[in-house]
Amino acid sequence: MRIACLFNNDYEFVAGAGADAAAVRASAEAICTALGDAGHEAQLVSLQGRDLMSVVGKLEAQRPDLVFNLCESLCGIAANEVAVPAVLDLYGIPYTGSDAPALALALNKGRCKDVMHGRGISTPPYRVMLNVADIERVAAEPLDYPWFLKLANEDASVGITEANVLADGAGLLARAKQLHAEYGSPLLAERYVPGREVNVTILGSGASTRLLPLHEIDFGLMPAGRPHIVSYAAKWDEKHVDYAGTKPVPIRGASDALIAAIERTARAAWDAIGLRDYGRVDLRIDPAGTPWVIDVNPNCDISPDAGVARAAAAAGWSFPTLIGTIAELALKRYKKVAAS
Ligand SMILES: Nc1ncnc2c1ncn2[C@@H]1O[C@H](COP(=O)(O)OP(=O)(O)O)[C@@H](O)[C@H]1O
Ligand SMILES: [Mg+2]
CATH class of the missing domain: 3.30.1490.20 (ATP-grasp fold, A domain)
Known part of the structure; x- marks a missing residue:
């Protein structure tokens, strides 16, 4: 398959974003290489600032079988990411991941919670x-x-x-x-929900989705007195105490009933927000054992060192297997639509 890996290269709009730019490019390169390893002909396509229409116009001429959509912002603004699937749909170009309405809803946390609340999904x-x-x-x-x-x-x-x-x-x-x-x-x-924090990675679309092995945050190394949360420093500053204090590990010692409740709640959130292909639902588990959805992440980070790849590795998948599977899930979805 011919696959274009489309990533955002919009850092001229973000003051001091040099390190982020390098990380985003490295992640796109790793995904492109993984697609090659999975037997595809993959090409990196960078999307600068406001060039969306001209880049997609070129893609229309090249007609790749699939666009692997890695764009998480445009012009340095996360909310603009929604334009990418919208324009790809306009041109009828198949792409991986969630569509514009799902991305827009997930990035508007108030509306996202309105929808979950309306469906009776447990969210604080x-x-x-x-x-x-x-x-x-x-x-x-x-x-x-x-x-x-x-x-x-x-x-x-x-x-x-x-x-x-x-x-x-x-x-x-x-x-x-x-x-x-x-x-x-x-x-x-x-x-605020005290207690464990669990990440649920889901792959697939429609009625056929599968969950990868659950992970949780090990707060064991968090200095006494610091709240057990995944702060900005915990995610991005390797030297910060919060970084060592928020280690993702496979879920431990959870009863079958708790696992079932977490999975049921995560799937309900995935369906409510309309995710597809890949995504992650984050929950906190209160001391009584009730899971609460705190975050729904379509098109989440699929870098080799991020949570989805960790969950895939726990299922025995190599990185190329994970990335190849996401590409195939997207294509299968388009074929199903064409056949129906
Ligand atoms: N209601 C909550 N109770 C406890 N901790 C929370 C709650 N909401 C968020 N957090 C903490 O803050 C972190 C980031 O919040 P989140 O909603 O996931 O936002 P983001 O989209 O920035 O990841 C979570 O990983 C969790 O540790
Ligand atoms: Mg989150």
């Missing part, structure tokens, strides 16, 4: 705050603290530090105002 109670008046109103509510704050339209733990665990309304008011001033972004507050 929440409030969306668009401006300072909203922040003041929510801070005055008698919430059952602790609660947690995050940016409503970001991922990758941007804006998340230990200060986002809130003990009371005064704490919410101060931290939310600070985040709002710093990022100018809508905020989401939700009830």
Whole structure:
């Protein structure tokens, strides 16, 4: 198969993003190589800033069998990623991963939770705050603290530090105002769920999906007194204490009933948001053993050292097997649509 690996090369729009740019390119190269190892003819295609239409126009002329969509932002803005599948659909070019509505919904955490809440999926109670008046109103509510704050339209733990665990309304008011001033972004507050954090990797689409072996975050090396959360530093700063304190490991000592509840809840979230091909649902498990969905990640990181590849390795898959499988799942989906 001829596959174009399309990745975002939009770092002229992001101040000081040199290291990220190198990591994104290295990840795209690794995926391109893996597709070659899986027997495909793969080519790297970089998408700069606002070149989406001209790049897709060229792809239309080349007619690859598939675009492997690795774009996680355009012009340095994560919410723009939604344009990529929308334009590929416009041109009728097959691509891997979730479509525009699913990406848009997942990156609007308030709406995403509205949908899950509407479907009765277990997700912590929440409030969306668009401006300072909203922040003041929510801070005055008698919430059952602790609660947690995050940016409503970001991922990758941007804006998340230990200060986002809130003990009371005064704490919410101060931290939310600070985040709002710093990022100018809508905020989401939700009830803090103490306990384990589990990552569920799902592959497939429609009625035929499969789960890869579950992983959880081992907080064992987190210094005493620091909250057990995966902060920005935990994800991106190898020298930070949070990095060593948030080690992903295969899930341990979970009962069959707990595993079943986690899997049922994760699948329900996947279906509700409309994910396909590959994705990850993150949950926290409260001390009573109830799973709560905290994050739904379509088109999540599939670099060789990220969670999906870790889950695939636990299933005995090599990296080329994982990447080749995602490509085949996407193609099968298009063939099914064409046949129906
Ligand atoms: N309701 C919550 N209770 C406890 N911890 C949370 C909650 N929501 C998020 N976190 C912590 O913050 C981290 C990042 O939040 P998440 O919602 O996954 O955002 P992102 O899209 O940035 O990954 C999670 O991995 C988890 O450790
Ligand atoms: Mg997350």
